[in-house]
Amino acid sequence: MFHPQGPTFRELLVQALSSTEKGYDLLAPKFDYTPFRTPAPVLEALGRALQDLGSFKAGLDVCCGTGAGLEVLRPLCAERVVGLDMSRGMLEVARQRLAQAPGASEVTLVRGDALQMPFQEEFDVVLCLGAFGHILPRDEVRLVDSVARALKPGGRFVFVTAEPPALWSLVGLLARLFNLVMRIRNLLVRPPFVMYYLTFLLPRARKLLVERGFEVEVLWGVFPRPFSRCCVVVARLPEASFSRAAQV
Numbered sequence: 001m002f003h004p005q006g007p008t009f010r011e012l013l014v015q016a017l018s019s020t021e022k023g024y025d026l027l028a029p030k031f032d033y034t035p036f037r038t039p040a041p042v043l044e045a046l047g048r049a050l051q052d053l054g055s056f057k058a059g060l061d062v063c064c065g066t067g068a069g070l071e072v073l074r075p076l077c078a079e080r081v082v083g084l085d086m087s088r089g090m091l092e093v094a095r096q097r098l099a100q101a102p103g104a105s106e107v108t109l110v111r112g113d114a115l116q117m118p119f120q121e122e123f124d125v126v127l128c129l130g131a132f133g134h135i136l137p138r139d140e141v142r143l144v145d146s147v148a149r150a151l152k153p154g155g156r157f158v159f160v161t162a163e164p165p166a167l168w169s170l171v172g173l174l175a176r177l178f179n180l181v182m183r184i185r186n187l188l189v190r191p192p193f194v195m196y197y198l199t200f201l202l203p204r205a206r207k208l209l210v211e212r213g214f215e216v217e218v219l220w221g222v223f224p225r226p227f228s229r230c231c232v233v234v235a236r237l238p239e240a241s242f243s244r245a246a247q248v
């Protein structure tokens with residue numbers, strides 16, 4: 001549908017009628033030939049932005065999929081990079097891809113839920129790309145908490161988002177139409193396939209991060225057209241992290 005080696009419309013339909021996890025297991029072998037993978041120009045520009053932040057010892061890519069972000073992160077991390085995803089199929093493709101990826105740091109792939117990651121103050125940088133649509137708004141606080149726990153004090157949560165589109169813009173209308181179709185699908189078919197657009201946009205992301213104690217910096221002008229309306233958020237956990245403060 002998107003590419004000769006990509007999924008057919010029928011395959012996408014079967015995927016969308018499965019659970020989120022099963023859907024990605026099915027899509028995994030063809031995922032890199034879909035527009036759902038973070039596009040190469042975005043990854044390249046993000047890599048440069050990350051490089052400007054300095055060097056890292058350990059990095060985590062949450063919802064790593066087939067490893068798009070891990071390929072960017074690995075050469076920037078001196079010791080180790082970890083990719084976490086709920087789909088075995090996606091992790092298997094990531095494992096094959098990472099075998100040839102540039103960089104010398106140790107790579108570990110973990111199957112798990114982004115909302116309850118098994119990490120405690122382990123990473124200097126946490127990435128999350130193209131996956132906020134799979135997190136329901138009511139779970140976004142849990143995602144932020146899960147990332148905050150995984151970061152070392154002073155560590156950074158880096159992701160790509162955008163300002164909300166104008167209400168009557170084509171992008172806004174198409175996204176809301178897609179969301180309506182998904183809501184109806186999820187009312188009628190179990191288990192749900194969680195995928196909605198317009199989630200974790202800048203105002204909401206900033207509010208949740210600031211509430212959890214992050215210092216938020218927004219980098220504009222990072223991406224070339226047609227991605228120039230996206231920004232990079234660099235959310236830094238204070239040296240005395242909230243998780244530590246909460247434990248005291």
Ligand SMILES: C[S@@+](CC[C@H](N)C(=O)[O-])C[C@H]1O[C@@H](n2cnc3c(N)ncnc32)[C@H](O)[C@@H]1O
Pocket residue numbers: 020021024036037038062063064065066067068069084085086087090112113114115128129130131134135
């Ligand atoms: C659109 S793909 C993005 C993959 C990759 N980050 C990229 O940019 O190409 C979304 C990924 O998020 C994963 N995912 C969705 N919800 C998740 C959750 N709650 N915990 C862990 N992984 C999740 C899916 O399995 C899928 O691999």
